[in-house]
Amino acid sequence: MLHGRADETALIERLLSEAREGRSAALVIRGEAGIGKSALLGHAAAGAGDLPVLRGSGIESEHELPYAGLSLLLGRTAERLDRLPDGQARALAGALGRGPAGSGDPFLVGLAVLTLLAEAGPLVVLVDDAQWLDQASAAALLFAARRLEAEGVVMLLAVREPYAPVFPAPGLRELRLGGLGEGPARALLAERAAGLSPLERTEVLVEAMGNPLALVELAASRQRSGPYSAGLVPVQSRIQQAFAERVAALPAATGTLLLVAAADDTGAAVTVLAAAARLGAGPADLEPAERAALLAATGGRIAFGHPLIRSAVYQGAPLARRLAAHAALAEVLDGERRVWHLAAAAPGPDEEVAAALEAAAERARDKGGYAAVAAAYERAAALTPDPVVRGRRRIAAASAATEAGQFERAAALLKESGLEERVQSAKLRAMLAETRDDAQDAYRILLNESDHSAPEDAVVLLRDAVAAAWRNNDFSCVEMMGEFARGLPGGGPVHTLARAALAANRLDRGEISGAFAALRELLADPPEEGAAVQDRLLFARLHLIAGDVAGAFGTISWLERDSREHGALGVLPAMLVVLARCQVFTGAHREAGLTAGEGLRIAADTGQSRPALELSGILAELAAIEGDEARCAELAAEPLARGLAPASVHAAAALSLLDLGLGRYEAAFDRLAAVVSGERPTGVLAALPTLVEAAVRLGRHDRAKQAAETYARFAAESGQPWAEAVSLRNWALIGDDLELHARAVRHESFPFDRARAALLYGERLRRERRTSEARAQLRTAAEEFERLRAHPWAERARGELRATGESRAARDHAPDLAGRLTAQELQAVRLAAQGLSNREIGARLFLSPRTVGYHLYNAFPKLGVSSRGELAGLGL
Secondary structure, three states: OOOHHHHHHHHHHHHHHHHOOOOEEEEEEOOOOOOHHHHHHHHHHHOOOOEEEEEOOOHHHHHOOOOOHHHHHHHHHHHHHHOOOHHHHHHHHHHOOOOOOOOOOHHHHHHHHHHHHHHHHEEEEEEEEEHHHHHHHHHHHHHOOOOOOOOOOOEEEEEOOOOOOOOOOOOOOOEEEOOHHHHHHHHHHHHHHOOOOHHHHEEEEEEEOOHHHHHHHHHHHHHHHOOOOOOOOOHHHHHHHHHHHEEEEHOOOHHHHHHHHHOOOOEEEEHHHHHHOOOOOHHHHHHHHOOOOOEEEEOOOOEOOOOHHHHHHHHHHOOOHHHHHHHHHHHOOOOOOOOHHHHHHOOOHHHHHHHHHHHHHHHHHHOOOHHHHHHHHHHHHHHOHHHHHHHHHHHHHHHHHHHHOOOOHHHHHHHHHOOOHHHHHHHHHHHHHOOOOOOHHHHHHHHHHHHOEEEHHHHHHHHHHHHHHHHOOOOOHHHHHHHHHOOOOOHHHHHHHHHHHHHHHHHOOHHHHHHHHHHHHHHHHHHOOOOOHHHHHHHHHHHHOOHHHHHHHHHHHHHHHHHHHHOHHHHHHHHHHHHHHHHHHOHHHEEEEEEEHHHHHHHHHHHHHHHHHHHHHHHHHHHHHOOOHHHHHHHHHHHHHHHOHHHHHHHHHHHHHHHHOOOOHHHHHHHHHHHOOOOOOOOOOOHHHHHHHHHOOOOOOHHHEEEEEEHHHHHHHHHOOOHHHHHHHHHHHHHOOHHHHHHHHHOOOOHHHHHHHHHHHHHHHHHHHHHHHHHHHHHHHHHHHHHHOOOHHHHHHHHHHHHHOOOOOOOOOOOOOOOHHHHHHHHHHHHHOOOOHHHHHHHHHHHHHHHHHHHHHHHHHHHHOOOOOHHHEEEE
């Protein structure tokens, strides 16, 4: 019985019950050492009944070993690799050391874990001491946990805090355990320490502060050796002290065996006993530890009764004994574990061990375990006698730490490194500056180092410097670096990037003719087949900057499909920015929302803040069109607060579009006017039509004409009919010109712009009392706005219709089938309509096949169909 945990156990029992019905859940249980996290996991295991249980634990000594935690957790379940899609199977097999190294993409491993758990479900996954999981295992499990839906999988992760590494788990439900109340605490003492006097019980209650394990262990300690003065010692230390007392009372050989088990990271009895034998301990020496309930040996495994026992044993042993234990383990192990135990046993510099660690680091890189790469190189550097080699290894450690998102660790390693690896050091210092949103410092670091580098290294540095300077709107520096790169061997791509940045800047400054001359030249020279993804992505962006939405859509669609097929999540968010922008332009607003929403989730998984800001801006624009004030403000908040263009400009434009749709013309005008005249107007061109309409409504014709003239030059140079239609609408508004309104409506345009043109034309016709013609335009506008879910604009059109005397707001139209579905149901239905299987859809959407089936099962009745074959005819 768990005293004082009725609510917590009820929650776990409910999750287990839902798992039997096919619903999944993930829960992170946080609390201090001894607070009852392990007991709740035990309660879940006992209550699982017919549900299979996968149980594992993070172990401090294997915190740096890539996928060690995942390997121990999955156990025999990993034998089902043949049921996974080929790419996932290869990635997971490589990560677990059951095949050649995989793609190195940790997110493909996470997707494989999700699919594997779904195939094995319903089941219960329990992980204790998750804060000690290696980063690669933690990332894979969290990736899977965030996507659990309909597999019947319950995942419980117990995390110790404080006094342990942080374990962020964004997007997952959390349960924070506090101490027991006085009643449950007294009941637990009465059950476990009945021999204490009333005074002693009161003293233990005060010392333990409601911590269940502390109550039990401090009570047992008093019964063994009398009062213990806690003072200000943390509860965790008091518990470890109590465990240390119990360990100290054991025979010396038993203590040796316990120390070897504490230093071991496999849990295999054969390994522990073989190593302990080299230090004079044998199987018989297990018995005293088992009688003291400190350790148990079952099924070929040796496990401590509580994670803190391991800590108490290891930390309480003298250094010499710890070194001896690691040396003994190194003698009986092979592979990565042997290398790490050799390193732990080294008392000082040792190049042979350092070289072995370097080799282990590179093997970890093949698995995508960058945190493990960083740890191995860092330890190798510490053991390296030669200062030059030591500096190189520290740089390698810093590079891997940056890839793993361990920016403070990377910065510390760079400070300790020498000057031998200057190019790599400069790139890393620049990357760290970018994580602080300090693009200026980033490109200055790169530029300064390029002056002292060989031409081939200078090209590498200058490309990063140009990209950083573009993000910082320092276009004089962009131009200078681009020209410099032009004269370097292999500097062509850097020069191209600089020209693209300068062309985009000329557009934002209103230098339309010069901008398009450069853009046309760049677009006439597409990347060669096999070019880097970043070059292809830049080409798609250039199409979009030039207003060629169709060209951008064609390029980015291919890139996006290719990335999905290869499970390349790391590059997807930046691609989805371009794709979602194309979809907004073309009136595919629901698709744009799906794209941007998925991009945000992936950006969060991959730690990419810049694409996330742009995606938030896109979603803010969609919320503005729909009139969702709260959501628009929420989505625009971070881009505005960070002040990083173009995301900040797009966020401001979204808020102004919202104001315009709701008739708040002054707010719309003031915000956009400030952006246009600001120092960083990157991306403002698309917002000029909003500024024109707001200015006209306020009688600010001078500002309206200025913005309209700039936009007209863009439309003329672009040669895009949709842009010309918007320009005509601008001038029709300024001149209150019926003929221009009519031309704007007739011109080829995108749906939202076409509806706005029809609305303005209908309003103008109504004022001329041409009622019949006005109704036709206003009905068209209302219907299009309703289809786009542009509620404020639809209401405005309906209001104008009522003013013409028409009681019916809009014609009846076909039901919005897509609107009946959730975002993921719609995505699954569309792919199923193309003939893809659940497994193929899951691989595309980074969901489990069972969740795909669940979404399709829910979608069919909403759509009025009973089979997959009927989906293609719905036209969704």
